[in-house]
Every structure is written in C-alpha cells, then in structure tokens.
Amino acid sequence: AGASTPPLKIGAGGVAHLCRDLGLDPVDIRVLLLAWLCRAREMCAFTEAELRRGCAALRQAEAPTADGLRAALDARLDAMTVDVAFKDLYRWAFDFGLESGQRTLQLPMATDLWALVFEARPSGVPPLLGAWLTWLQSGASGVKGVSRDTWNMFLTFIDTCGSDLSAYDHNEAWPSLIDDFVEAETDRANQNLLNC
Amino acid sequence: VAARPSMNRNAPNAIGGGASGGGGSGGGSNNSYSKMRIKAFPMSMDERYVNQIWDQLKRAIQEIQKKNNSGLSFEELYRNAYTLVLHKYGEKLYSGTRDVVAEHMAKIKDDVLASVNNVFLATLNSLWKDHQTAMVMIRDILMYMDRVYVNQQNLPSVYNMGLTVFKEQVVRHPVVCEHLRNTLLEMVARERRGESIARSQIKDACNMLCQLGVDSLQVYEEDFEQAFLKQSRDFYRSESDDFLAENCSASLYIKKVESRMAEEMERARHYLDRSTEPKIIAVLEEELISRHMRTIVEMESSGLVSMLRADKHEDIHCMYRLLQRVPDGVKIMTDCISTYLREQGKAIVAEENREPSAYVQALLDLRDRCDCLLAQALNRDRLFKQQISSDFEYFVNLNVRSPEYLSLFIDEKLRRGSRGAAADNEIEPLLDKCMVLFRYLQEKDVFEKYYKQHLAKRLILNKSSSDDTEKSMISKLKAECGCQFTSKLEGMLKDMTVSNMLNEEFGNYLSQAGGAGAQRSIDFGLRVLTTGFWPTQTTQNKVALPDEARQAYDQFHRFYMSKHSGRQLTLQPNMGTADLSATFSGAPPSGRGAEAADEPSSTSNSLAVGARRRYILSVSTYQMVVLLQFNRRPKITFEQLQAETNIPEKDLQRALGALCMQKMASQRFLNKEPRTKEISSTDEFTVNDAFYSRHVKIKVAPSGGVKETEPERRETRIKVDEDRKYEIEAAIVRIMKARQTLSHNYLIAQVIEQLKSRFTPTPQAIKSRIEHLMDRDYIKRSDQDRHYYQYVA
Numbered sequence: 001a002g003a004s005t006p007p008l009k010i011g012a013g014g015v016a017h018l019c020r021d022l023g024l025d026p027v028d029i030r031v032l033l034l035a036w037l038c039r040a041r042e043m044c045a046f047t048e049a050e051l052r053r054g055c056a057a058l059r060q061a062e063a064p065t066a067d068g069l070r071a072a073l074d075a076r077l078d079a080m081t082v083d084v085a086f087k088d089l090y091r092w093a094f095d096f097g098l099e100s101g102q103r104t105l106q107l108p109m110a111t112d113l114w115a116l117v118f119e120a121r122p123s124g125v126p127p128l129l130g131a132w133l134t135w136l137q138s139g140a141s142g143v144k145g146v147s148r149d150t151w152n153m154f155l156t157f158i159d160t161c162g163s164d165l166s167a168y169d170h171n172e173a174w175p176s177l178i179d180d181f182v183e184a185e186t187d188r189a190n191q192n193l194l195n196c
Numbered sequence: 197v198a199a200r201p202s203m204n205r206n207a208p209n210a211i212g213g214g215a216s217g218g219g220g221s222g223g224g225s226n227n228s229y230s231k232m233r234i235k236a237f238p239m240s241m242d243e244r245y246v247n248q249i250w251d252q253l254k255r256a257i258q259e260i261q262k263k264n265n266s267g268l269s270f271e272e273l274y275r276n277a278y279t280l281v282l283h284k285y286g287e288k289l290y291s292g293t294r295d296v297v298a299e300h301m302a303k304i305k306d307d308v309l310a311s312v313n314n315v316f317l318a319t320l321n322s323l324w325k326d327h328q329t330a331m332v333m334i335r336d337i338l339m340y341m342d343r344v345y346v347n348q349q350n351l352p353s354v355y356n357m358g359l360t361v362f363k364e365q366v367v368r369h370p371v372v373c374e375h376l377r378n379t380l381l382e383m384v385a386r387e388r389r390g391e392s393i394a395r396s397q398i399k400d401a402c403n404m405l406c407q408l409g410v411d412s413l414q415v416y417e418e419d420f421e422q423a424f425l426k427q428s429r430d431f432y433r434s435e436s437d438d439f440l441a442e443n444c445s446a447s448l449y450i451k452k453v454e455s456r457m458a459e460e461m462e463r464a465r466h467y468l469d470r471s472t473e474p475k476i477i478a479v480l481e482e483e484l485i486s487r488h489m490r491t492i493v494e495m496e497s498s499g500l501v502s503m504l505r506a507d508k509h510e511d512i513h514c515m516y517r518l519l520q521r522v523p524d525g526v527k528i529m530t531d532c533i534s535t536y537l538r539e540q541g542k543a544i545v546a547e548e549n550r551e552p553s554a555y556v557q558a559l560l561d562l563r564d565r566c567d568c569l570l571a572q573a574l575n576r577d578r579l580f581k582q583q584i585s586s587d588f589e590y591f592v593n594l595n596v597r598s599p600e601y602l603s604l605f606i607d608e609k610l611r612r613g614s615r616g617a618a619a620d621n622e623i624e625p626l627l628d629k630c631m632v633l634f635r636y637l638q639e640k641d642v643f644e645k646y647y648k649q650h651l652a653k654r655l656i657l658n659k660s661s662s663d664d665t666e667k668s669m670i671s672k673l674k675a676e677c678g679c680q681f682t683s684k685l686e687g688m689l690k691d692m693t694v695s696n697m698l699n700e701e702f703g704n705y706l707s708q709a710g711g712a713g714a715q716r717s718i719d720f721g722l723r724v725l726t727t728g729f730w731p732t733q734t735t736q737n738k739v740a741l742p743d744e745a746r747q748a749y750d751q752f753h754r755f756y757m758s759k760h761s762g763r764q765l766t767l768q769p770n771m772g773t774a775d776l777s778a779t780f781s782g783a784p785p786s787g788r789g790a791e792a793a794d795e796p797s798s799t800s801n802s803l804a805v806g807a808r809r810r811y812i813l814s815v816s817t818y819q820m821v822v823l824l825q826f827n828r829r830p831k832i833t834f835e836q837l838q839a840e841t842n843i844p845e846k847d848l849q850r851a852l853g854a855l856c857m858q859k860m861a862s863q864r865f866l867n868k869e870p871r872t873k874e875i876s877s878t879d880e881f882t883v884n885d886a887f888y889s890r891h892v893k894i895k896v897a898p899s900g901g902v903k904e905t906e907p908e909r910r911e912t913r914i915k916v917d918e919d920r921k922y923e924i925e926a927a928i929v930r931i932m933k934a935r936q937t938l939s940h941n942y943l944i945a946q947v948i949e950q951l952k953s954r955f956t957p958t959p960q961a962i963k964s965r966i967e968h969l970m971d972r973d974y975i976k977r978s979d980q981d982r983h984y985y986q987y988v989a
Contacts, residue, residue, distance in 0.1 A: 103971065147971050156982060173940030173983050176963050 008048040015044050021066040022073070027112075029119040030073040034058075035096060036089050037076070043096060081122050087155065093117045094151045104145035111136055114154075126158045128165075128185075135181055143177060150175040165189075246285055249276045253289070254296055256337070261300045261330045273337045286345030290354075293338065297331075297358055301365035308366055312375050320376065321400040324362070331358035356410050363408040363415060373419060376401065380420055381427050387463070388431065399467035406469050413471060421472055425479055432456070432483040446492040446499050447511045450518050453484045486522045493519075493528050500532045507565070512573035530583045537566070537584060541591030545598065552903050556605035559592065560629050585636070592636040597909070599643035604903060606630055606669065607650040612661035623665055631672050641923075641954040642916050644681060647673075649731050651685060655692050656723060656771055663689070677953055687729035695723040698756070705755050720748045724756070724765070739769040739817075740842050742824045770847060772817035775893075776824075778865075781808045782885025812893040813865070818843050818851040819896060823865070826883050835877045849875050854896055856881065862888040865896070924957050924965045932975050932987040939984050940966075 010018070019026045038054030040046055046054075055064045058072035080086055097109045105113075111133050118125045132154075135141065153175050161168045165186060170179045256273050259265060280289045304323050311319035335342065335355045342353050352360060366372060380401060383393045402416065409415040439449060457480055464473035493500045493515070503511050519525030544550075544558045566584050574580045592598050609626060637643055654660040666689060674682040699721050741749070753765055815823065821841045825832055832840075838848060852875055856866040865887055869880045904912065927950045932938060938946070943966070944959050951957055966985070969975050978984035 147967065149967065149970050149977060153977075153982070171941065171959065173963075173977070173985070175967060176960065179960075179963075 010046050012044040022070045030077055032116055036092050080120050086121050090117055090155050094148055104147055106145050110146040126162045128162050150177050257296050257334055260333050277338045278340045281341045281345050286341055289341055297361050301361050305366045305369055308372055317379055317397045324404045327362055331355050359408055377423050395467045402468055429479050429483055436484050446495045449492055450514050481522050489519055489525050489528055493532050501536050504536050509573040516574055530579055534583050534587050537587045538591055545591055545595040552601035552604040553608050555601050589636045593638045599637050599639055600646045603643055603646035603650050611659045627669055639955050652731050684729045691725050702755050718744045718748055722752050769817045774815055774820035776813045778813050779808055779810045780885050780887045814895045818847055822851055831880055831882050834879050861886055924962055927951055929974055936987050937984055
C-alpha cells in the first residue's frame with residue numbers, strides 16, 4: 001500500500017521454471033499465448049499483476065495449478081478461431097518483442113516472432129511465411145529492423161495476397177519491404193519456370 | 197434555258213380553225229351595240245371540238261419541235277390549252293403532250309445514234325439545245341396546265357417531263373449512254389496528256405447531264421462523274437507510281453503533284469460541275485499524296501531528312517503545304533523530324549570529351565536551327581513546336597551532366613575577361629536562349645546547386661562582369677521557378693554589396709582608431725557571407741594561418757563584433773585568395789637566358805642569367821599557407837605539410853597539384869620528389885628555383901568554373917539526393933497537413949505535382965519517405981482503410 005516495495009516479478013529463471021512446470025518449451029506458441037493473455041510488457045519476465053491477469057483470462061484465477069493452466073492454454077489455442085483475436089495477438093507480439101526504448105523491432109527477433117506467432121493463426125501457418133523468412137534472413141532486403149507499420153501490414157498482406165502473389169499491386173500503399181519481397185519472389189518463380 | 201425566239205403573239209388567228217369560246221374574241225368585227233352579241237361561254241364541249249383543239253395544239257408542238265415556230269400565235273395556243281384544262285381535259289392534254297414529245301425523242305435518238313462515229317458530241321449538244329428551246333416554248337403555251345392541272349395531280353411539270361423523256365429515250369439509251377461517257381472520258385484523258393480539246397463541248401454535255409437530273413445531280417453522277425472519278429483515280433495512281441519509279445526526287449514529285457492539283461481544280465471549275473471539284477481533289481489527295489507520302493518523306497538523299505540536313509526550307513515548306521491536306525500527313529513529317537532531331541541531339545550529348553561550353557553551344561545552335569525551320573518552313577505549326585520541345589526534353593536529359601554544363605556555360609558568359617564572355621548587347625538574348633534550355637531540364641535542382649557554386653566563385657573572386665546582368669539572370673530564373681529558387685541567390689548578391697560597404701567602414705575604423713595596433717600589417721579585404729545563402733561548406737577546421745594573416749583577421753573580427761554583437765564569424769579558408777611576392781634565385785633551365793635577351797618587353801629582373809627573379813603569385817589561401825611554409829624550411833614532406841597546416845588531405849593535394857604538376861621544369865613553382873603522377877604522403881617538396889615566366893604577375897588558382905571530376909560529381913549527386921529526401925518529406929508534410937486524410941495514390945500524385953518544377957521523384961522514393969515519416973509519427977496509416985494516411989497533429 002503505502003510502502004514503496006518494488007512490484008513482484010519473476011525473471012528469466014522464473015519463467016524457465018514456469019515453463020518446465022507447464023510442460024512447455026519456452027518457445028512454444030502456448031507460452032507466447034500466455035504472455036499475451038497476461039499482456040506481459042517484456043519478454044522473459046512476468047510481474048505479479050500480469051500473471052494474475054493471465055490466470056483470470058484463462059479462468060484459473062481461483063487456485064491455479066500447473067495442469068489447470070496447461071489445459072486452459074491448450075483449450076485457448078484451439079479456441080483461437082476468430083481472426084480478430086489472432087490479429088490482437090499478432091499486433092501485441094510486436095511490442096512484446098521490442099527492446100526498451102526502441103521503436104523498431106530488430107530483424108532476428110522479428111523473424112523468430114514471425115515463425116512462432118503464426119502457429120496460433122486460425123487458418124494455419126501461411127505457406128508464404130517460409131519464403132518470407134528465408135528472404136529476410138538472406139540479407140537481400142538490406143534492412144536491420146522492422147517498423148510497426150511493416151509488421152502490422154504483413155498480416156494484411158498474408159490475408160489478402162497470401163495465396164496469390166499476382167494479385168499484389170506495388171502501386172498501392174504496401175510497405176516497401178513487402179514490395180521488395182514480392183519482386184524477389186516473382187523473379188525467383190519466373191526463374192524456376194525458365195529453368196524447368 | 198436558251199432564249200426563245202419570239203413567237204408572234206399578235207398574229208391574228210393565223211392558225212385556222214373555229215373561233216374559240218371565251219369572252220370577247222379580239223377581232224375586228226363591227227360593233228353596233230345593238231347587234232353585239234356576247235356568246236355565252238359554252239359550259240361543255242363536245243368531243244369533236246376537243247379533238248380539234250388538241251390537234252391544233254399537237255401540230256403546234258410539232259412545229260415548235262421542228263423549229264418552225266415563227267408563224268405561231270402564242271395567244272391562241274395558250275388559250276387553247278387553257279380551254280382544255282378548264283373543261284377538265286387536262287389529262288388528255290398532258291398525256292398527249294408527253295406522247296408528242298416522246299415521239300419526237302425517237303427522231304432525236306436516231307439522229308444521235310447516226311452521229312456516233314462522227315461529231316457525236318456536237319450533234320448531241322445541239323439537239324439538246326434545240327430540245328430545251330422547244331420545251332420552253334411548249335411550257336409557255338401550257339403554262340396554265342402547269343399551274344393548275346399539274347399541281348393538282350402532283351405530276352412533273354411540263355418542262356421537267358420533257359427533261360425526263362429526253363433522258364430516258366436519248367441519253368439513257370445504252371449505246372448513247374456509253375458512247376457519251378466514253379467520249380467525255382477520252383477527251384479528259386487527252387487533255388491530261390497535254391493535248392488541247394473542245395472544252396465547251398464537254399461543258400455543255402455536263403450541263404445537260406446536270407439538268408437531266410431535274411432536282412438532283414444523280415444523272416450527272418451516274419452517267420459521268422463516277423466513271424470520271426474512277427478513271428482519274430486509275431490514271432493518277434499509275435502516273436504517280438511511274439513517276440516515282442523513274443525519279444527519286446521528293447521535291448520534283450511534290451511540284452508535279454501541285455501542278456496536277458491546280459490543273460484538276462481548274463478543269464472542274466471550267467467545264468465540269470462545281471460539285472466535282474472537291475471530289476476530284478479528294479481523289480488526287482488520296483492517290484498522289486496519301487499513298488506516297490511516306491515514300492517521299494523517307495526518300496533517300498532527297499527526302500525530308502536530307503532537306504533538313506541542308507536546311508532547304510523552301511522545299512520543306514512545299515512538302516508541308518502538300519501533306520497538310522491529308523490526314524496523318526503532318527504526323528509523318530513530325531515523326532521524321534523528331535527522329536532526325538533526336539539523332540542530332542543524342543550525338544551532341546553523348547560525346548564524352550566535349551567541353552561544357554561547346555556542348556551547350558551546340559545545343560543552342562541546334563535550337564536556333566529548329567526555330568528557323570519552324571518560322572520559315574512550317575508556319576510555326578503547333579504540332580511541330582510541341583514535338584520539337586518534347587524531343588529536346590528527351591535528349592537534353594539523357595546526359596546527367598546537362599544541368600552542370602549549362603551552369604558552366606552561363607558562368608563563362610557572365611565572367612569578366614573569360615574567352616567566351618559575351619558582348620553587352622548580346623548577353624540578354626543569349627541568356628534568354630539559355631532559359632529555353634533550362635526549361636527542358638528535368639533536374640532543375642541539380643542546376644541550382646551548380647549555379648550557386650559557380651555564382652559563389654564569381655562573386656568571391658570578383659569575376660562577375662556586371663552586377664546588372666547577374667540580377668537579370670536571377671530574375672529570369674525567378675520568373676521560371678518562383679522565389680524559393682532564387683531567394684538564396686539574391687541573398688548572395690546582397691552579401692557582396694554589404695561586404696563592400698563593410699570594407700570601407702573597416703578602412704575608416706582603422707584610420708580613425710590610429711596607433712600601432714590599428715595599423716594594417718598587410719593589405720587585405722574580407723567578405724562576409726551569410727551562412728544559409730552560400731553553398732554549404734563541409735570543412736570548418738582550424739587551418740594554421742600565417743601570423744600576419746591571423747592578425748589581420750583578428751582585427752577585422754573585433755571591428756565586426758563591435759557592430760554586430762549577436763553574430764558569429766567563421767573564417768572560410770577554402771574560399772580565399774592571396775597575392776604573394778615570390779623570389780626565385782636559381783638559374784633558369786638552359787636556353788632561357790638567350791630567349792629572354794630577345795624580348796625587350798621582359799622586366800629587367802629576368803633578363804640576366806642566374807639573377808634573382810621576383811614575381812607576384814595569385815594563389816588560393818591554402819596555397820598561400822603551403823608556400824609560406826617554405827620560408828621556414830627548404831624541404832618538406834606531404835605528411836609534414838599536413839601536420840603543420842591542418843589543411844584537409846584532398847584540398848592539400850589539389851593545392852599542391854597546381855604548384856608542382858606542370859610538365860616543364862620552368863613552369864613549376866615547387867619540385868616534388870619522386871616525380872610521380874600521384875601525390876603520396878612521403879613525397880618531398882622543395883622550391884623550384886628554376887621557375888621562369890615572362891610575366892610578372894602569375895595566376896595559380898584557377899579563376900573560372902571548371903567542370904567537376906567524376907568523384908566530385910558523385911559527391912554533388914549524393915548531396916542532391918540528400919536534399920531531395922528533405923524536399924520530398926517537406927512536401928508530404930505540407931500536403932498532409934492541408935488535407936488531413938489522403939489516399940496513397942493521391943498523395944503520390946500531389947507530391948510529384950508539387951515538386952515537378954525542380955525534379956521528378958519516383959513513386960518508390962516517395963513511398964520510402966512516407967514510411968520514414970510514419971516511423972517518426974508525422975503521419976499514420978488510417979485504421980479504417982489501409983490505403984489512406986492521416987496527418988498526426
């Protein structure tokens with residue numbers, strides 16, 4: 001109350017412990033889901049308030065147990081059928097991945113998060129994701145970080161042009177990183193056609 | 197209608213027959229009023245009487261047709277006809293007349309057929325004329341019927357009936373018809389070949405055909421005109437083909453076409469119907485011009501291109517006049533001229549080693565040639581004007597250095613004493629022509645950068661030939677591009693005026709202050725430049741000025757601060773000049789002494805072999821610093837110079853280069869060991885005592901604008917690209933602030949529109965700037981529609 005005690009918080013070690021209890025890999029999508037439901041501010045750490053929030057969201061506020069949490073997380077993952085909810089998770093993930101004080105998400109973190117977050121997508125992992133991540137990791141893009149707008153727009157891109165790149169129009173307001181990717185992809189596809 | 201011979205209207209009852217009814221027959225019966233009896237108008241006539249009248253009329257008509265009309269009484273015949281019509285015998289009269297006319301036609305037809313092999317046309321024409329005459333008279337007699345019966349029954353009038361009968365029976369007779377057509381066509385063909393023919397006969401025949409159509413030209417068209425046009429088409433088609441096969445001269449062909457066209461026009465006006473004129477002209481235009489225009493324009497060694505090469509404006513004008521007549525004719529010319537022009541322009545801009553002034557002069561000359569061409573040969577036709585402008589815009593921008601070269605050209609013209617400087621009265625029109633070229637530049641911001649650089653040099657080195665001309669040039673740029681373009685340039689000029697005043701005031705300040713400290717140790721002048729106006733300087737280092745210079749600067753600094761306490765002055769060592777007195781004491785290279793002895797105008801110092809020679813060297817500030825180092829030590833390495841003077845490496849290399857890289861030993865001020873082409877840090881420099889010159893005062897620093905080296909150009913280009921990023925962002929923010937919400941495509945279009953007078957940004961570049969601004973929260977993507985952006989207040 002009046003005393004200025006620092007808020008209770010578990011750090012990286014505590015989080016690892018929690019994951020073991022839950023029987024989950026730290027990079028499992030359900031861990032990310034938990035962090036999201038907690039609205040955790042930073043990676044590898046949970047404050048007490050955040051954990052309470054998460055448990056409440058999982059309806060495990062009363063006497064939470066590891067198994068109970070685990071079951072609730074599984075159920076929650078399966079219940080992710082609505083795109084709106086996924087969009088919320090997706091957008092939150094950007095902030096989650098940011099280092100403090102930064103506005104741009106570092107590329108390695110961005111690729112990791114992308115690889116992970118789409119596992120929760122109702123319509124499944126998009127086929128284009130692999131190509132996207134490969135391209136980013138090859139360094140051909142020339143960027144070191146991803147802006148929030150690019151992150152957000154990537155989901156829209158997957159939803160609208162994910163299955164058919166020919167529908168893409170670079171004269172529209174797409175981020176230029178995606179412009180470059182589509183160009184590289186179509187070049188590559190054309191090359192394959194030529195080589196066949 | 198031929199004038200009819202007068203009929204005797206007053207002959208009393210010359211034709212026999214009973215007196216007709218009708219009140220009061222004009223006669224000379226004795227009138228005793230008691231005995232006068234007015235016969236009542238018979239209300240009905242008997243058959244016999246009717247036939248009598250009709251016979252009379254019939255015979256009269258036949259006589260008329262036989263040209264025996266002089267003995268006829270018009271009045272009586274008219275009366276007869278009138279009577280018949282009145283008593284409702286109009287039908288008999290009409291059809292009877294028609295039969296009589298038809299009967300006569302048969303005779304005419306026979307006559308015509310007989311003449312087929314002998315004066316056919318003349319015969320036909322005269323028979324036609326006679327028929328017309330006869331019909332007129334017949335019409336006159338039967339006028340009452342025309343007015344009353346014919347109108348009621350909606351029949352053709354008597355005269356027209358006569359025409360129709362003539363047409364059907366005579367002219368449309370297969371033999372006659374064909375023979376008539378062939379005769380006429382043959383005559384035309386002969387005349388085209390150059391023979392002379394009986395034009396009046398054709399004229400009459402055509403006239404006849406025109407009239408036979410009654411209210412239309414159908415007969416004329418069907419019986420003659422269509423065949424005429426076809427024959428003409430065939431004739432001109434083969435004539436033009438043959439002509440072109442034999443003669444490969446475009447101008448000859450054009451003249452031939454013009455003469456043929458004049459001939460056909462005259463022919464149509466003279467003896468064909470007027471309505472044929474446009475049709476025959478259309479045929480000629482198609483056969484002679486449209487079909488061959490590409491051939492003659494593109495003809496080797498006589499076509500448009502060779503005319504252009506030889507500036508044959510007369511011929512081009514004839515071609516233009518001719519091709520104007522047909523659709524796409526002018527377009528072929530504009531395309532051809534465009535190709536030629538682009539080729540010429542590309543040749544000018546592609547040459548690698550051309551000097552800037554020659555480059556620009558060549559472009560101006562080309563532009564002059566085009567203006568001449570437009571004025572003299574092409575009637576200043578708008579299509580050509582536009583095409584030429586777009587061609588210039590195309591090739592001027594092929595070479596990215598065009599803006600730099602144009603600025604250098606203008607620099608040369610505005611500089612005092614340069615070889616290319618223009619005379620006073622020539623300069624204004626020349627600058628106007630330069631503005632024409634300026635308008636074609638797509639990268640006007642690049643031009644601005646160079647112009648500023650060159651202007652700065654002119655002003656600082658005091659090389660501008662006339663302040664008024666500088667101002668005039670700036671106002672031309674302002675009129676073209678607006679104040680934003682020129683406000684800084686104007687600021688630069690103003691700084692010069694202010695600096696001159698300052699120097700004067702400084703002089704006064706010194707003389708007033710008096711005393712030892714206020715003495716000027718060396719003669720110097722300063723220019724104060726407002727930072728924002730002048731080209732950006734990258735170096736702000738502390739060059740180690742020699743003491744005298746440093747003291748002089750400090751003096752001025754104190755003076756200036758006393759006037760403007762809030763300001764900050766920074767010395768710019770890379771822009772100044774200095775005059776040094778230099779003494780060389782060695783022997784000049786062999787042979788020099790003897791030569792010097794032959795030159796009486798040389799100064800006494802340089803005459804004697806081995807004597808000390810004193811010169812005044814005009815150098816840059818950096819060079820001054822470098823040279824003064826040799827007062828302390830005779831031999832210095834590059835590294836040492838760098839350390840002592842603090843001059844940036846590139847500038848030091850450039851400064852030294854001008855002092856030691858001359859080919860001949862007598863021209864070098866410094867010697868460099870080793871004598872390699874490049875300056876490396878371990879090279880050693882010494883004063884070259886063998887330096888020799890005929891002049892006393894020598895300029896070392898280049899005084900004029902030089903074209904940039906490739907690395908320098910790349911640097912400038914980088915700066916330009918940086919500036920453009922800011923300009924694009926500024927435009928985006930301006931537009932978004934005004935509109936608050938805007939779609940992506942519309943924003944891009946607006947940005948391009950706003951910046952187009954300076955350069956043309958690509959949509960990708962603009963997109964990249966938008967993203968940058970989004971990152972910094974100036975604008976954001978709309979939540980409702982991802983294609984829209986919103987301004988963030």
